[in-house]
Amino acid sequence: MQMVLWKYRRFILANALADLRHRFSGSVAGYLWNVFVPLAQLTVFAVIFSVLMGNRMDDEGPSGTFSFIVYLCSGLLAWNAFAETLLRSAASLVGNAGYLKKLPLPEQIFVAQEATGGFLTAAISIALFCLFSALIAHWGPFWEWLQALPLLLLFLGFAYGLGLILACLNVFFRDVQPFMNVTVLLWFWLTPVVYMERIFHDPKAPHPIVIRVFHLNPAYHYIEGFHQTLLHRQWMPLSSWATYIAMTLGVNLLAALVLRRCRAEIRDVL
């Protein structure tokens, strides 16, 4: 399966780039929307949580007004790429039916194209965030930040695997797309991206079940990784890396099985 992706790497990359360029074609601002949309979202969260609700990260990371924004960005940028990859992947086989019905192209490349696009946007926005953090919030630059790159790769590798499974199912049951729209929203609020995990660690009112649910959530582990590297500037232990690699490989193995099972029928149904 990876061999196929390697063979079509140029096609995947070219398409991912073209897609980023043309996603907003016909609009005046053009590809600037790729920046405006997440910036607007960040601003909304920052205003609500940091200014209105007065969230601060007093004990760790950068101090002052920017502390919460740094916390928010470190998780949200990666999450956005993850969620977008997942949603776009789920629709990708149905959306590219025109190609799949006529060209002997492997199914995976259309999902890989979405994951690549997600990776590129996230890599650029995280780089911009690092710049912001170092220059404006006076937090960094740190060598530990470099861990974010392989971590992002693994996170979106996970999104690719899951997206491939969803894309295959979506061919047969178009319910997957609307179902995922709701699920991703729910998933987002079940993952400590906007709020902080420590609100459940209050010794006076412990929430052991919530903590257990967090740990069952794969996205939680990846997002925590981003918090650790970007915000807490920690070198992640090997055990954490092993967990990430295992989760990414596991979901991809499952995706390969699902694809092999559905492959013949996918084109018949499209």
Added chain:
Amino acid sequence: MTAALSLQPSDAPPIAPPRETIVAVRNLTKQFKHYPSPASRLGEWMTLGKLRRHTVFTALHDINFEVKKGEFFGIVGPNGSGKSTLLKILTGVLMPTTGSYKITGRVTSLLELGTGFNPEISGRENLINSGRLLGFEPEQTKQKLERIVAFAELEDSIDVPTKYYSTGMVVRLAFSLFAHVEPDVFIVDEALSVGDVAFSRKCFQRLDLMRESGCTLLFVSHDLGAVRKYCDHAMFLDHGHCAFLGSANAATDVYLEAMSPGGRERRLAPEGSKAVQPAGVRAAREEARRISAQLPAELSAVFDETTFGPLGNVSGRIGTGAVRIAAVAIRDEAGKRKEHFGIGESASIHLLAHAPQSSEHATVSVQLVNRLGVVAWGTNHHRLTGKTVRLDAGTWVHAVFRVTLDLGPDHYTLDASFGDASGEGHVFDRITAADLLVLEVKSHVDFEGIARIPAVSEVQSHPGA
């Protein structure tokens, strides 16, 4: 027939080595599962198939054929007969349910015509993108870009987004790209009819060039003329079954006959519907021996055992079977056996047939077809004499056509048939005997082309006023 094949004309190249098989399709069956609704599919999946909710639709039943290198293979049939499904399987888009196929070399398909094109970007960028899809580095495509654009005659609009192109322009660009990537197997599905007449002609010229360089073509079309003209062999698909496999001429004939009113009911053509098979040849030889033993003496003088040979090789046999052609012989003026004739020599075409059933108004027709599939000459007894023949059940028929071979040098195939001349137009039996007649240039030739029309010429010079 083997004897005739080994006697090549002197200027022809020595016997060609057997051409390699490029496309081989074996017992290929394709089934689609039809579910009444997505919910019923979910039900079946949830119960791991125990609750069977789908119905199976078989689009292709047990298809077998082979295409050799450089051969043009046509697929004809009515809408919904499985032609496109077959091509999609061969392109690798769909997977066969059972059976297998093997294609040696690179396949490109005009199914893909323009589908790889992004309407937002220019023709030039699209060519490079599509080239990448076909497995070419951008540099390789760029090298050919000028030629591709020139062939498509789109020099003026190549940098315009393809959404502003007309359908014909997209087809031209796509055909041009696919024709220049030099595939080993080229699959064309009906698409060429989109371009205008001039471009369509250009496409076919290009296809001829590709054939010469060893490209194999699979061609689906409703344009039977094009199939006859360009394809060597063809298959007639009917409801997913291979209803006929043989020469392109015969396949299109069978198709037309089957599509004529009541044609399917007459159930023509099951015989010989598989291409030349060794077993068929052996059976034919045995039949020949049996028939020649029971022939009346005056007929066995003309039809020796060798004249039955060709019919073992007959690929496209169709007919109701009311008359069966048993032997074909070509004789020179002296009544001797001959395959190689000089231009302008006389020949007689002898047909021997047996009539298991009687018929009131029978006629016999013959035609000579050159290697390009062009009918050089053809006629029938009814046309020549205004008479029809009454055939009684159980009799033998001997028909002779005496002709002067005023034709261009070529190898000719003989099509012969017995049929009904009373207006119903039933074909009793129709055979195609390949390479039965070789016309060669013996000495001086005074013409060019396929017909030697009697002509005189006068040339005078006049002094200026």
